[in-house]
Every structure is written in C-alpha cells, then in structure tokens.
Amino acid sequence: MQESVDWNTADDEVVRFTSDLIRIDTTNRGGGDCVERPAAEYAAGLLAEAGLEPLLLESAPGRTNVVVRIPGSDPGADALLAHGHLDVVPADPAHWQFHPFSGEVSDGTVWGRGALDMKNTVATLVALVREWARSGRRPRRDLVLALTADEEDSAAYGSDWLVREHAQLFEGCTEAIGESGAYTFHATDSAGEPVRLYPVAAGERGSAWLRLSAHGTAGHGSKVNRDNAVGAVAAAVARIDAHEWPVHLTPVTRAAITGIGAALGVHTGLDAPGFDPARDLDAVVARLGPAGRLVASSVRNSANPTMLSAGYKVNVIPESASAGVDGRMLPGAEEEFVTALDALTGPRVDWEFAHRSTALLSPVDAPVFTQMEKALLEYDPQAHVVPFCMSGGTDAKQFATLGIRGYGFTPLLLPPSLDYNALFHGIDERVPVSALHFGLRVLDRFLTEPA
DSSP, X not given: OOTTOOOHHHHHHHHHHHHHHHHSOOBOOSXXXXXXXXXXXXXXXXXXXXXXXOEXXXXXXXXXXXXXXXXXXXXXXXXXXXXXXOOBOOOOGGGOXXXXXXXXXXXXXXXXXXXXXXXXXXXXXXXXXXXXXXXXXXXXXXXXXXXXXXTTTTSTXXXXXXXXXXXXXXXXXXXXXXXXXXXXXXXXXXXSOEEEXXXXXEEEOEEEEEEEEEEOOOEETTSOOSOOHHHHHHHHHHHHHHOOOOBOOOHHHHHHHHHHHHXXXXXXXXXXXXXXXXXXXXXXXXXXXXXXXXXXXXXXXEEEEEEEEEOSSTTEEOSEEEEEEEEEEOTTOHHHHHHHHHHHHTTTOEEEEEEEOOOEEOOSSSHHHHHHHHHHHHHOTTEEEEEEEESSOOTHHHHHTTTOEEEEOOOBXXXXXXXXXXXXXXXXXXXXXXXXXXXXXXXXXXHHSOO
C-alpha cells in the first residue's frame, strides 16, 4: 500500500473532475448525433497540466478521442491499456431528482448522467495520473490511457476508428482495463451473513443488433390481404420474443458460479458426476439468490425485440415493415444464434446484422487477474473477487482486435442501498464520493505495485 501518498488533492480533484465532466453534455443519440470534443479537450487539458502530451484524435467533426502514454518504471513489462468513454446515453430531466447534467454534489454523492457510466472512471484515471506527477511516481507498466468517443453507440467514431487508424498508439499493450467491473455487489451467505462480492468482467457477450424486414402487397385496410408485410414482421417478432434459448456454459461463467458459490457457502455441483447444464444450471443459478443476477444473463444467447416500424395511415396496408432486435451472443455460440434467427424469421422475413461485435473471453487464471484481486483486498479485506461475463459489451471488443485481452475493472466500494446495475442507463444515476476515493486507491495499488 502506498502509505506515503497524500491523497487530499487527488480526492478533491476526482470529485471535481467527475462533476465537471457530467456538466459537459455528451449525449449520444446514435447515428452520429454526439459531440465529445468539449469533454475531450477538458480531459486533455488536465493531462497536459501534469506534463503529458495527450493526442486529440478526431474521427469526424466533434467526435474526439484522447490518447496518451505514460512511461512505466519497468521497461521490460508489457504495456497496459486503460480505457474509458466520454459519451453518455440520453437522460430526461423531468424524471430526475437533480438535473442529469448538473453534476450536483449533495450529501456526499455526485449526481448526473455519467456518474457511473463512465465519467467517474475518466475522472479517476485523470486524477490519478496528476497525483503521480505531483509525487514523482509512475505506473509499473507503460500505461496507455484512451478516452473514447461513441462507445454508447457502435464505437465507429471511437475505439473502432482508433484501432483501424491509430493502432501504433497501442503498441506493446497486452491487456486492458475498462468499465463494468470491481464494484461492490452485496449478497448474503447461507448462514444469513452479509457478503461483499466484487465481480470483475473477464468476458462479454457479442453484440448482434438486427434489422428485420418484410415486403408485401400494399392495399386498402378493409380488403383481405394474405401478403401483409406488417403481419409477417409481427409474427417473426413474436416468435423471437417467445424463443427459449438453450444453455451455453462458458469457462468464465463456470468460474463465476463456482466463485460466487464458494463465497456464499452454496454448493453448486458443477463438477458433480451427471451434472447436465441444460437440465441443472438454472436451478444452480437460482440457489445463488440475488447474486445469481451476476450470471443469469450470461448462460444463454438472447434476442429482445426493441423497435417496430411500418405504415403511414391506419387504413392503408403498407408494402414494407421492419423491426429492430437487440441480440447478444455468447462466446462459442455465434453459429447457434444465426441458425436460430434463420428459423425464427422464416421465409417471409429477411434479417441482417445492423451492428455486430465479437464475444470475448479473457483468462481468469492470468497474473493480471490476481493483481486486481490483491488491489481490491488491500482496501477491502472482506472482498470476494469473482470473474463474470458481461451481458452487454464495451470498447474492449474493439481493442481485442489488436490482441489486447480486456477486463472490466473500475473499482467502487458501494453501500447496500445503491444498486449499481439499476443505475446504469437509469434515472438518478449517481456515485458516492467515498466510492471515488476508494477507486483512486485501488487503481493506484493495481497500477504501481510490483507484480
């Protein structure tokens, strides 16, 4: 532990930077409708004040990314990438306790869109780098810091563009840390005692955003029409919605269930003779209680209808109809997904990937995972660190095309009253000031201590 570090300035800065970044509205409405440049310039200015030379890389007007490399103290170590995105999803102020772009700091909490996803992490990384500059310390490994655009849409203006156009900036990086992991998940063990789990993402389901379409015969709404495009799409959507996807148990989810079960004192029996995931896994997940939510969405593929579009007047049968479906594919189950969609849409409806990204798995027995666990235990000795596979995805997928293994590691010590997952893209998104301070220290421990 870095006992000699004076955290007062960094503690103040991480709160101020989080609040300032929230006040910079970087709402990503999709389809290219977002401007990250003001937030990128703000972060780059803070990094420049620390003596660094950050690059502002713009993929399109206003779609700005920041990349900077901080030399490590061990020249023989592989480099590490730490990435965070600057854009946020939309928020309707009418439903919030504080305006979502106010960055209000009230009762020890920072409020606003991006407080958890993920301007807090951007602020933490920037504040930590500035603390290193003041104290004369450095990370052990070369650290490439990437603050990206467009993660909340397709990443086309952000990480996807960076890996295609500026791959040299990530030279030597073998592993990466990003969002959605190492936060407190409060559970209860078999004896009724509280348990603090810290799920670290070591996998992600692949994105499969689908566009369904059908063409039929246009006509009057009062006439018989057996070639109705709306009916065809609606039937396909209903079949997709009702489909029961088969179990697919990945190595990461197996390790997650085993680790959660051990922490809770629940026998999972995954290695018992005769255990059949297709028959037995749902019951095992149920025995984990609320902690089962950490793995419930990563034992199957999924496809959720989200959009319908057809027609322009109620008494006119349109010649075409379409639908949008948010699909997610587990590692190793991509072919199963495609085969199922072909059957579910049937001969009347065409489908295609509107956006597709590859599923990820990273090793949980790697030294870097052990280092993350040690860093968390340093500041929360009662922590139970477990791997898990994210139901959604992050920029880690794009960086994986460069051979960089990704982990979700953005440490936060949260109270039982704060439901981290419910606040992601939710109303009244917020983060405790104490959680930001915890994250600073854990990341410092992880990034600076010897392997």
